[in-house]
Amino acid sequence: MLYILLSYLFSPFIYLFITFKKNETVNGILIIQTAKIGDLICSTPVFREVKRKYPHSRLTVIIDPVTKELLEHNPYVNEIVTLKKSDYNGFAGKAKLSNLIRKGGYDISISLNPNVPYAISLFWGLVPVRLSVMPDFAGMTFKLASVFFTGLQKHVRGNQTIETYMKMLELISIKSNDISKEVYRSEGADKKVQQILGSIEKPLIGIAVSSGNKMKELGEGKIVELIDKLIEAMDNYIVLIGSSQDVNAAGSISDAVAKKEQIINATGKLSLAELPALIERLSLYIGVDSGITYMADSLSIPLINIAGPSDMQDQRPVGNDAIILQKKLKCVPCSHAFKAPYECQRGDRECIKSVSIEEIYSVAMKMISRI
Numbered sequence: 001m002l003y004i005l006l007s008y009l010f011s012p013f014i015y016l017f018i019t020f021k022k023n024e025t026v027n028g029i030l031i032i033q034t035a036k037i038g039d040l041i042c043s044t045p046v047f048r049e050v051k052r053k054y055p056h057s058r059l060t061v062i063i064d065p066v067t068k069e070l071l072e073h074n075p076y077v078n079e080i081v082t083l084k085k086s087d088y089n090g091f092a093g094k095a096k097l098s099n100l101i102r103k104g105g106y107d108i109s110i111s112l113n114p115n116v117p118y119a120i121s122l123f124w125g126l127v128p129v130r131l132s133v134m135p136d137f138a139g140m141t142f143k144l145a146s147v148f149f150t151g152l153q154k155h156v157r158g159n160q161t162i163e164t165y166m167k168m169l170e171l172i173s174i175k176s177n178d179i180s181k182e183v184y185r186s187e188g189a190d191k192k193v194q195q196i197l198g199s200i201e202k203p204l205i206g207i208a209v210s211s212g213n214k215m216k217e218l219g220e221g222k223i224v225e226l227i228d229k230l231i232e233a234m235d236n237y238i239v240l241i242g243s244s245q246d247v248n249a250a251g252s253i254s255d256a257v258a259k260k261e262q263i264i265n266a267t268g269k270l271s272l273a274e275l276p277a278l279i280e281r282l283s284l285y286i287g288v289d290s291g292i293t294y295m296a297d298s299l300s301i302p303l304i305n306i307a308g309p310s311d312m313q314d315q316r317p318v319g320n321d322a323i324i325l326q327k328k329l330k331c332v333p334c335s336h337a338f339k340a341p342y343e344c345q346r347g348d349r350e351c352i353k354s355v356s357i358e359e360i361y362s363v364a365m366k367m368i369s370r371i
Contacts, residue, residue, distance in 0.1 A: 003094060003120050004145050011148075014123060022128045023107050026054050030106040030127065032062045034083055034113050036212055037272070037291025039161075039337070040067045041298055042315055043112055044074070044182045046165050050110070051076035053174045060104060069272040073184035088117045094124070101125030108172060112165060114138070114338065116145045123148035131168055133161075135338035161315050161337045179318075181298035186273035193277040196266055202236050203368065206279065206296070208287030209242035209250045209267055215335075215344050216288040216308045216352065220249055224256045225357045226286070230364060231259050239282065241275075241292060244268035284367055286360065288352070289316075297322055302367050304360060308352040309335040309344070323363050327354045 007014070029050060033043045040063060051059050060079040061071060071077050081100070088097045098121040101109070106125070111118045111132040119142070122130045134146060134154040146152055153168035155161065162179045169176070197204070207227065211217040227238050240250045240263065250267035257263055270278060275292070276299060279285065285296040285303040289310040294317065296303045302321035311333035312324060326332065332351050335341060 001141060001144075003091070004116065004141070007120055007123055007145075007148060011123075014126070018126050018128055021126050026057045026107045028058045028060065028104060028106040028108075029054060030060050030062065030101065030104060030109040030122075032109070032111045032113055032118055034062060034064045034085075036064065037067055037070065038289070038294040038315070039112075040064075040070055041181050041183060041291065041294040042162055043165065044298070045162060045176075045179045046110070046112065046169065047071075047074060047076045048182065049166070049169060049174050049176045049178065052176075053172075057107075060106070067272070069186075070183065072273060073186055074182070075184070088121065093117075094121055097121040098124035101127060110168070111149075114142060114146075116142055119145040119148045129172065131171055133164055133168060133338075137336065137339040155338065158313050160313070181294065183276045183295050183298050184273075185276040186271070189270075189274040189277035192270065192274055193281065196269060196278070197239075197264065197281065200237055200264075203234065203283040204237050204239050204264075204281060205230060205364070205368075206239045206241050206282040206285040206287075208285075208290065208292055209240050209246040209253065211288050211290040213290065213335075213340070213342055215342055215349060216290060216310070218288055218306060218352065220253055220256070222357055223253055226360055227253070227257045227263070228259075229357065229361045231257070231262050233361075233365065234368060235262075236283075236368075237262050237264055239264045239278070240267050241278070241285075241287075242267040284364060286364065293317060304363055304367070306352065306355055306360065308349075308355075309333055309341075311336045321367065323367065325355050325359060325363065327351055329354070 058078045061077050062081045062083050065082040071080050088094050102125040106127045108129040109122045109127040114133045114135050130149045131151045132149045134152045136155050151171040155164040247268045250265050254263045254265050279296050280299045285301050287293040288306045293305050297317035297319050305317050305324045307324050307326035314337040
């Protein structure tokens with residue numbers, strides 16, 4: 001609250017500096033999207049459409065360090081700046097961030113993460129045009145800080161977040177209905193994936209080992225049961241997919257399945273920039289509502305999304321071969337685009353546990369039979 005009061009107090013002087021800084025041409029554009037993997041992938045239409053409208057402008061994106069590799073090969077992004085939440089803690093952190101923004105000389109800024117530090121830092125950073133989403137779960141503090149944006153687009157329940165973003169872009173004369181997502185692989189990714197897969201010709205089914213939000217994960221026991229049923233029915237290969245943090249869990253799963261020789265453990269072996277080369281070789285991807293599910297969707301891979309607590313009105317896979325499994329419980333959804341808990345309020349994760357292996361298996365069989 002202190003920073004908001006200071007901003008109000010010095011706003012006449014800040015607005016004066018901003019007036020002197022305005023350019024007739026748009027030379028630099030800043031987009032802030034520091035959410036996790038799935039949210040960043042779902043934001044890629046924004047980067048594309050902004051760059052198409054302003055092809056000669058320098059497009060800079062501030063992201064979380066975890067997602068950096070996802071943008072390193074994106075042709076629409078000119079510069080990547082990584083930012084952790086701790087980087088803008090306290091007055092010193094906000095001053096440092098606003099100074100970084102001011103030195104960037106941006107003419108337009110777009111905050112896809114609506115929060116107080118970004119509202120203040122973009123204002124202190126003297127960016128003439130400052131756009132943001134007004135979230136459906138906005139608190140009083142953010143509402144007070146939101147006056148420092150020059151344009152706000154309210155997120156309305158029932159609309160996808162990307163639709164809200166695209167509506168916000170109309171404030172800078174960008175009109176597009178193209179919400180297709182994009183991921184780009186690194187050079188040499190195909191060769192590395194070929195080394196992992198070898199000469200396998202049978203269908204490959206990818207299964208997510210875990211999730212960045214542990215409240216959503218399926219669990220090792222259910223994954224083992226699902227793998228055994230799929231291999232028994234189809235004699236296919238299962239590819240375990242996850243980060244280096246999931247190596248132990250993947251090892252436990254591999255040890256527990258009946259036909260270990262038909263398991264390909266790719267967990268921790270590929271970077272985010274290499275992973276698209278593996279995902280696109282799958283006949284089917286099975287995962288909870290997390291980042292790699294949206295990577296598969298962006299590559300038009302048939303997928304089963306076990307949505308659990310997630311609000312599918314906010315964000316969901318949109319491919320023609322995307323099946324969403326979600327139980328209608330009174331507490332579902334509790335996880336929204338702008339309000340995502342990391343612990344189950346009920347304490348039992350019933351939204352995930354109530355989705356049976358038989359349900360997942362039955363849908364998987366139908367989808368594979370169409371390929």
